Amino acid sequence: MMDKGLPGKHPLARMGIWGHPWHGLVGVSALGQLTLPNGQLRTYQQPGWPAVPGVTPRSSSRGMTHLVRVPGVAPPVRSEDEQAADAVAGRQWRSEAMLSGGRLQLYGKPLDGWIYIDPEGARWLVRCPQLAEGAAAASVWTVTLTRFGALGAPGETYTHEVASPFPGKTARLEAISPVGNHVVVAIDVAAAPFELAAAWAELSVAGAGAAAAVGAAVLRTEAQTASYSKPEVPSTSYWWVAGTHEEPVFSENGDSGGQEFSESAGGGPYEARRIIAFWYAPDGALKEVALRNHGDCAEANPRGTDRRICTLSASGTIAIEVDGVAVLAVPCALEAVRSWVLDGQITRYPLSGELSVGGRSVLIERDSSNLPGLGLGSLIAAEYRLGFSPPGNGDHSASALPVFHSRQVLGLALRATRSYGLNSTTLDHSPVVSPSGGLTGAWRTEPVSAVFYGSHCPHTGQVVAFSPDPVCWV
């Protein structure tokens, strides 16, 4: 939109302010409707994702936003009369812009690319189809820079090819720096709802756009993305804490000549951590968001000749950390007990205990007649789960699952389950963490099937979460 007085209308006209003054939340009143600050609705394209056949859209892409900041642009100066007129009309003149939704929408138009502002202040539209939602795995990324925003100037396009630092893996754009010179790329993202990336890359653009240097590098390796305190464990999603996987041995002919149990003890600190998101601060600083489950466990299988009580206990927290600082933390704990009596024969007593995360808990109870062997069970832990596996099939778990309301609005959902018996039909959802810092919202209980949308406004810092329909700031 242009204010009155564009040159050309009149040779003596004065240049007014111009640009795009329509900002607010799209979708909160109705899909495709922007709610202006004066309360009026304005028809606006709902930020979305590419329509790729066969690709299940990610709900988290619909509300994602990226700040665009041209260096040196001062906030607009408006007279009191102009401010009053703007307020009546619902206009907001800003010195920065944002790209909204999975297709990186600007002024209501999908760009399918981002804007790079080169050191001379020239703007370039940067596109890389291999980073789009649902793009096939590739080993080479094609990056095109097209002159952007210079009205009336001749078009220029330059194409670069860079080798993917993770050849053959799928890649998806995650975060864009405010001047577009750095882009974080999520590698090999798992299917919804978890959407956990296996590794992270960074695409960079430097120099004047016509002679730009385009590069791609590893930002975080697989090992840095998902790290565990027991790296010898083959699985990347859980491990058996040292000591607990060894079944206590029953000996008919021990040193005493009679019946006895062997003795064992194990445990110690456990930790599982995974980087789940990257954000850019308005000043361009990169922020690392991780899910971290850490604590201590102890196991005792004491020696005994006639009676034995084995215990396993663990306590810790599952947290969302931003740059290493826990913003949201949920306590979790495990207690399990099993006993036997030897009196010429083995008498087993039922396994009992409790596993909890936040306000959610599940009782551990198994009939002695169903318990094979003499083992107590094992602690299992992943970055979002504390679990217990009794002898035989099945396990119990207390989970704090990551929930992506958008790529920048994250929460946890608590669930306690056991593989035999009833599973809960509801989840306890936490307040959300966002680039604005702190927490937004309150704990709430929702059906397991509920899908939520959210969005963070990089200009105002406002956060919306738990929306049943897609929403996005523009």
Add this chain to the structure above:
Amino acid sequence: MSARDLQRSIESIVGVRPGYKPLDPPPPVGARAGAVATGRPAGGAGTQGVLFEEADFLQREYWAAQTFASSDGLFTLQVEPIRSILLTGGQRMRFSEPVEPPAP
């Protein structure tokens, strides 16, 4: 440009040419309600010899191009401000270069 600015611009032209008298001040504006005029403007003594009418569009002169950016800086326009126009009387009507004072 306001009526007063225009008046000053015209006066500046008139002032550098010997033999021209200063122009009359502009008539007061806004005191009367709008009315439909039917007569032709009378040629007053003060405007004698200066008819503010462009002779030839192709004779326009422009200042160096200025860049106007959208409020967020993403879009830019290149605009050449008008520098002078040729009047039918043969004189050139000159305009100052529109340079905004630096922000305080």
